[in-house]
Every structure is written in structure tokens, then in C-alpha cells.
Amino acid sequence: MPAPLPTPALLVGLETGDDAAVYRLREDLALVITTDFFTPIVDDAFVFGGIAAANALSDVY
Numbered sequence: 001m002p003a004p005l006p007t008p009a010l011l012v013g014l015e016t017g018d019d020a021a022v023y024r025l026r027e028d029l030a031l032v033i034t035t036d037f038f039t040p041i042v043d044d045a046f047v048f049g050g051i052a053a054a055n056a057l058s059d060v061y
Contacts, residue, residue, distance in 0.1 A: 020059040034059040 007013075011030060012022040020034040034056050040048050 018059055032060050 009024045
């Protein structure tokens with residue numbers, strides 16, 4: 001896969017090895033983006049939601 005072109009607005013990208021990125025929208029505003037996928041590990045949807053939220057937040061902490 002070829003290396004992506006440099007984008008000055010991309011503050012954090014693939015080089016960190018994380019599942020998150022930081023993209024500058026304006027000089028004083030940036031957007032933090034994260035994505036993940038994993039199969040449910042419990043049967044309770046509420047509990048799984050908590051696990052998924054903790055996993056996603058850990059990518060941006």
C-alpha cells in the first residue's frame with residue numbers, strides 16, 4: 001500500500017499506530033475520530049455498550 005500524501009490538517013494519523021486520528025478543522029478547532037470493530041463478547045447489549053464505549057475512549061485518551 002502506498003504511503004498517504006501529507007495533509008497539513010491531519011495532526012495525528014497512521015504514524016502513531018492507533019485507531020484514532022486528529023484532524024484540524026480551523027486554527028482553534030480539531031476533530032478527534034476513532035473507529036473499532038469487534039464481535040460481542042457478552043450477551044447483554046447494555047454491558048456490551050459499556051465495553052465498546054470504554055474501548056473507543058481508550059483510543060483517544
